[in-house]
Amino acid sequence: MEEIDHLGHERSKIEFDVEAMKIVWAGSQRALEVSDRISRLVASDPIFRKDDRTILSRKELFNTTLRKSAHAWKRIIELRLTEEEASRLRFYIDQPAFMDLHWGMFIPAIKGQGTEEQQKKWLPLAYKMQIIGCYAQTELGHGSNVQGLETTATFDPKTDEFILHSPTLTSSKWWPGGLGKASTHALIYSRLITDGQDHGVHGFIVQLRSLDDHLPLPGITIGDIGIKFGNGAYNSMDNGVLRFDHVRIPRDQMLMRVSQVTREGKYLQSDVPRQLVYGTMVYVRQTIVSDASCALSRAVCIATRYSAVRRQFGSQDGGPETQVIDYKTQQNRLFPLLASAYAYRFVGEWLKWLYTDVTQRLQANDFSTLPEAHACTAGLKSLTTSATADGIEECRKLCGGHGYLCSSGLPELFAVYIPACTYEGDNIVLLLQVSRFLMKTVSQLGSGIKPVGTTAYMGQVEHLMQCHCDVQRAEDWLKPSVILAAFQARAARMSVACAQNLSKFSSQEEGFAELSADLVEAAVAHCQLIVVTKYIEKLQQAIPGKGVKEQLAALCNIYALSLIHKHQGDFLANGCITPKQASLVNWQLRSLYAQVRPNVIGLVDAFNYTDHYLGSILGRYDGNVYPKLYEEAWKDPLNDSVVPDGYHEFIRPMLKQQLRTARL
Ligand SMILES: CCCCCCCC/C=C\CCCCCCCCCC(=O)SCCNC(=O)CCNC(=O)[C@H](O)C(C)(C)COP(=O)(O)OP(=O)(O)OC[C@H]1O[C@@H](n2cnc3c(N)ncnc32)[C@H](O)[C@@H]1OP(=O)(O)O
Numbered sequence: 001m002e003e004i005d006h007l008g009h010e011r012s013k014i015e016f017d018v019e020a021m022k023i024v025w026a027g028s029q030r031a032l033e034v035s036d037r038i039s040r041l042v043a044s045d046p047i048f049r050k051d052d053r054t055i056l057s058r059k060e061l062f063n064t065t066l067r068k069s070a071h072a073w074k075r076i077i078e079l080r081l082t083e084e085e086a087s088r089l090r091f092y093i094d095q096p097a098f099m100d101l102h103w104g105m106f107i108p109a110i111k112g113q114g115t116e117e118q119q120k121k122w123l124p125l126a127y128k129m130q131i132i133g134c135y136a137q138t139e140l141g142h143g144s145n146v147q148g149l150e151t152t153a154t155f156d157p158k159t160d161e162f163i164l165h166s167p168t169l170t171s172s173k174w175w176p177g178g179l180g181k182a183s184t185h186a187l188i189y190s191r192l193i194t195d196g197q198d199h200g201v202h203g204f205i206v207q208l209r210s211l212d213d214h215l216p217l218p219g220i221t222i223g224d225i226g227i228k229f230g231n232g233a234y235n236s237m238d239n240g241v242l243r244f245d246h247v248r249i250p251r252d253q254m255l256m257r258v259s260q261v262t263r264e265g266k267y268l269q270s271d272v273p274r275q276l277v278y279g280t281m282v283y284v285r286q287t288i289v290s291d292a293s294c295a296l297s298r299a300v301c302i303a304t305r306y307s308a309v310r311r312q313f314g315s316q317d318g319g320p321e322t323q324v325i326d327y328k329t330q331q332n333r334l335f336p337l338l339a340s341a342y343a344y345r346f347v348g349e350w351l352k353w354l355y356t357d358v359t360q361r362l363q364a365n366d367f368s369t370l371p372e373a374h375a376c377t378a379g380l381k382s383l384t385t386s387a388t389a390d391g392i393e394e395c396r397k398l399c400g401g402h403g404y405l406c407s408s409g410l411p412e413l414f415a416v417y418i419p420a421c422t423y424e425g426d427n428i429v430l431l432l433q434v435s436r437f438l439m440k441t442v443s444q445l446g447s448g449i450k451p452v453g454t455t456a457y458m459g460q461v462e463h464l465m466q467c468h469c470d471v472q473r474a475e476d477w478l479k480p481s482v483i484l485a486a487f488q489a490r491a492a493r494m495s496v497a498c499a500q501n502l503s504k505f506s507s508q509e510e511g512f513a514e515l516s517a518d519l520v521e522a523a524v525a526h527c528q529l530i531v532v533t534k535y536i537e538k539l540q541q542a543i544p545g546k547g548v549k550e551q552l553a554a555l556c557n558i559y560a561l562s563l564i565h566k567h568q569g570d571f572l573a574n575g576c577i578t579p580k581q582a583s584l585v586n587w588q589l590r591s592l593y594a595q596v597r598p599n600v601i602g603l604v605d606a607f608n609y610t611d612h613y614l615g616s617i618l619g620r621y622d623g624n625v626y627p628k629l630y631e632e633a634w635k636d637p638l639n640d641s642v643v644p645d646g647y648h649e650f651i652r653p654m655l656k657q658q659l660r661t662a663r664l
C-alpha cells in the first residue's frame with residue numbers, strides 16, 4: 001500500500017532546494033553522505049531500537065547501553081569505520097554511554113596533557129578499547145571550583161610512586177560518567193603533594209578495576225551514584241562515586257606535559273601555561289555547542305511538523321480548521337527557535353575552526369589565543385545550552401497536550417539535554433569567566449594593546465559608546481551593518497558600564513561579587529554578538545542551491561531581531577535604539593515570519609533526521625500522527641490486561657466497602 005504523505009501539501013509549497021540545504025546543514029556533500037548512510041545503518045539495526053527506553057528498569061536500561069556499545073564497537077571494526085563515521089554512529093545511536101567519556105574526554109586529556117611517551121603507551125590501548133577510561137574531576141564537595149578539589153596524590157620518593165587518597169567524605173569523586181560500572185581506568189584530578197608542598201590540581205591515570213574480572217583493585221571503593229532526572233534519559237550512563245584508600249601508582253602515570261615530578265621528587269613547571277590542565281574542558285565545551293544545534297533542531301523539527309498537522313479552531317462553512325502553525329503566536333515562539341538551531345550550527349562550525357587553530361598554535365608553543373578560546377568556548381557553551389534547554393521545553397508546550405507524552409520524544413529529549421547547562425561547567429560560572437575576560441579587555445583599552453578576535457569591536461569603543469542606530473523604516477532592520485552596529489553598541493556599552501561600576505569598589509574581587517548579575521548580562525550580550533557576527537559572515541560565503549541563501553538570510557534576521565525584541569530593555573536602556581526602532585523590529589519580524597512560513601517544513605527536512613533518530617510520533621516525516629498515537633497507546637504495558645493487576649486487592653474492596661456504607 002502506498003504511504004500517504006500528510007505533509008505533502010506543505011512540501012509542495014517549498015520555494016528552495018531542500019537537498020542543497022541538507023548539504024549546508026551537514027557541512028559538506030561528503031559529511032551529508034556519511035551522516036545519511038550511518039543514520040540508516042542505525043535505524044535498520046534492531047539492536048539499536050530505542051522505543052522502549054522510557055519503560056525499562058534502570059538495570060535493563062544499563063544493560064541495553066552495554067549491548068549497544070559492544071555492538072557499535074563490533075560494527076566499527078567489521079565495517080572499518082573512520083573516526084568521523086564512528087562519531088556519527090554514536091550520535092545516531094543516541095544513548096548516553098561510557099563510550100562518550102572514553103572517546104570524548106579520557107583520550108583527548110591524554111593527548112592534550114600527556115607527554116609523547118605517555119601518549120605512546122596509553123593511546124593504543126585506549127584506541128583498541130583494551131582499557132576503558134573516564135574523566136574523574138568532580139567531587140562530592142567541589143565541581144565548579146576545581147582548585148578546591150581535595151583528593152591527594154602524594155609522591156613517595158622511596159618507591160617512586162604517587163599515593164592516591166580520599167582524605168574526607170567530600171573528596172569522594174562524584175559524577176564522572178562511565179566511572180560507576182564500566183571503566184577500568186580513570187583520569188583522576190587530584191592535588192599533587194611533593195615533600196609536604198601542595199602544587200595544586202594535576203591529572204593522573206589510575207587503574208580502577210581488574211582487567212581479568214572487573215573487580216575494583218585494592219584500596220578502591222566504587223559504585224553508581226543513583227537514578228537521575230527523567231525516565232530513560234541520562235540514566236543509561238553510570239555516573240559514579242569513587243574513594244581511594246592510599247592507592248599506589250607509578251610516577252609516570254602523572255600526566256606530565258604541563259609540569260613534571262622528577263625521580264628525586266622535584267616539581268618542575270614547563271613553559272606551557274598551567275591552564276592547559278583545563279584543556280580537555282575547552283575541547284568538550286566546543287563540541288557541546290554543535291550538540292546544542294542538534295538537540296534544538298530535533299525539538300524544532302518535531303514541533304514544526306506537528307504544528308503543520310495539528311488543527312484547532314477557525315473552521316468556516318464546515319471547512320478544515322486552522323493549522324496551528326498559522327497562528328502568529330505559534331510562529332513567534334517557534335520560528336526564532338528554528339533560526340537559533342541554524343545559528344548555533346554555524347557558530348559551532350566556527351568554534352571548531354577556532355579550536356583547531358588554537359590546538360595547532362599550542363603544539364608550536366604559541367599560547368597567545370588560549371584566553372580567547374577559553375572565553376569563546378565557555379561563553380558559547382553557556383549561551384547555546386541554556387537557550388536549547390529552554391527551547392526544547394518551549395517545543396513541548398508548542399505541541400500542546402500530546403507533547404507531554406513520552407511518544408512525542410520531547411520529555412526524554414528534555415531530560416537528557418538539561419544537564420548540559422551544568423556539566424562541563426555550570427553556565428553562570430562560565431559566563432563569569434567571559435565577563436572576567438571582557439573586563440580585562442576593557443581595562444586594556446587605551447594602553448596600546450589592540451583588542452583582537454571576537455573583542456576587536458571594542459577597538460572602536462569611543463564610536464560605539466555614542467553612535468545612533470540608523471533605522472527609519474522596518475526594512476532597514478534587514479541590513480547586516482545595522483544589526484551588527486546595534487549588537488556591538490549594546491555589548492560594548494554593557495561591558496564599559498560594568499567596568500565603570502567595578503572601579504567604584506575598593507577591590508576588584510568585591511566589585512565582581514557585587515556586580516556579578518550585571519557582569520553575566522554583559523557576557524551574554526557579547527556571546528550573542530559572536531553568534532550574530534558568525535552567522536552574517538557565513539552568509540558572505542558562496543552558498544549554492546536555489547533559494548537557499550535567501551532562506552538562511554531570513555533566518556539570520558529572525559535570529560537577530562528576535563533577540564533585539566527579547567532583550568529590548570538592554571538596547572533601550574543603553575540608548576542603542578529608540579522605542580520607535582524597537583517597534584519597527586516587530587513589524588519586520590512579522591514580515592519575516594510570513595516569508596519563511598511556506599518553507600518551514602523544508603527547513604526542518606533539511607536536518608535529514610530519520611524517524612528512528614527523532615523518536616517522535618508527533619515529528620514523523622509523513623505527518624501520520626493520529627493513527628500512530630492511537631496504535632502506540634495500546635502498546636503500553638498497562639494495557640496488557642483489560643482489568644489491571646491489583647484490581648482484586650485494591651479497587652474491588654474499595655468499591656464493595658462503598659456499597660456497604662451506602663446501604664447503611
Ligand atoms: C562509538 C565509538 C565512538 C564514540 C565517539 C564519541 C565522541 C564523543 C565526543 C564528545 C562527547 C563528549 C561527551 C561529554 C559529556 C559531558 C560529560 C561532562 C563531563 C564534565 O562535566 S567534566 C567536569 C567539568 N568541570 C568543569 O567544567 C568545572 C568548571 N570550573 C572550571 O572550569 C574552573 O575551575 C574555573 C574556570 C571556573 C575557575 O578556575 P580557576 O582555576 O579558579 O581559575 P580562575 O582563577 O578563575 O582563572 C585563572 C586563569 O585561568 C584562565 N582559565 C580558566 N579556565 C581556563 C581554561 N579552561 N582554559 C584556559 N584558561 C582558563 C582564566 O581565564 C584565568 O585567566 P587570567 O588569569 O584571568 O588571565
Ligand SMILES: Cc1cc2nc3c(=O)[nH]c(=O)nc-3n(C[C@H](O)[C@H](O)[C@H](O)COP(=O)(O)OP(=O)(O)OC[C@H]3O[C@@H](n4cnc5c(N)ncnc54)[C@H](O)[C@@H]3O)c2cc1C
Pocket residue numbers: 101135136137138141142143144145174175176177234239419422423424425426427428429432516
Ligand atoms: C549529568 C552529569 C554528568 C557529569 N559528568 C561528569 C564527568 O564525567 N566528570 C566530572 O568530573 N564531572 C562530571 N559532572 C559534574 C559537573 O561537571 C559539575 O556538576 C559541574 O561542573 C557543576 O559543578 P557543581 O556541581 O559543583 O555546581 P556548584 O558549583 O555547586 O553550583 C551550584 C550553584 O552555585 C552557583 N555558583 C557556583 N559558583 C558560583 C560563583 N562563583 N558565582 C556565582 N554562582 C556560583 C551555580 O551557578 C549553581 O547555581 C557531571 C554532572 C552532571 C550533572
